[in-house]
Amino acid sequence: QVQLVESGGGLVQAGGSLRLSCAASGRTFSISNMAWFRQAPGKEREFVARITWSVGSTYYADSVKGRFTISRDNAKNTLYLQMNSLKPEDTAVYYCAADRRLGLRLSPDYEHWGQGTQVTVAS
Numbered sequence: 001q002v003q004l005v006e007s008g009g010g011l012v013q014a015g016g017s018l019r020l021s022c023a024a025s026g027r028t029f030s031i032s033n034m035a036w037f038r039q040a041p042g043k044e045r046e047f048v049a050r051i052t053w054s055v056g057s058t059y060y061a062d063s064v065k066g067r068f069t070i071s072r073d074n075a076k077n078t079l080y081l082q083m084n085s086l087k088p089e090d091t092a093v094y095y096c097a098a099d100r101r102l103g104l105r106l107s108p109d110y111e112h113w114g115q116g117t118q119v120t121v122a123s
Contacts, residue, residue: 002026002112004096009117016086016121022079022096022114030100036070036081037108038092038119045095045108049081059104064090086121093118 008020024031035050049070050059058070069082079096094117097110 002028002031002098004098004112004114006094006096006114006117009094009119011120011122012086014086014088014121014123017082017084018086018119020081020083020094020096020117020119022081024077024079024098028077031098032102033099033105033110034072034079035097035099035105035110036079037095037097037110038090039095039116040092043092047106047108048094050105051079059106083119086119088121088123091119091121 003025005023006020008018010018012018031053033050034053036048037045038048039045047061048064049068051070051072060068067085071080096114098112099105099110
């Protein structure tokens with residue numbers, strides 16, 4: 001099993017920045033993909049960004065491309081999401097996810113999930 005714990009959410013003004021962290025523990029050697037998803041009230045969970053654990057290859061949703069950066073620190077088993085130029089429409093609960101399967105995985109069917117952290121962007 002893999003355990004994931006997010007932190008770093010909060011309230012920020014539009015145009016501001018936040019950095020989310022996700023600490024992974026357990027069978028981390030089995031991870032191939034890690035990703036961030038988000039879910040706003042009344043909406044489905046949507047893909048934000050993905051990174052491959054070994055090589056660090058990244059992929060972003062069009063809505064966050066150029067504003068968000070996903071990264072990882074393998075030595076610390078930690079995933080990050082740097083969010084800049086935040087907009088009110090970025091308001092959501094952000095979830096960290098991990099999966100042992102290879103390939104570009106954009107659907108919210110990852111094997112392991114964190115509990116989520118709230119990000120609120122005020123206009």
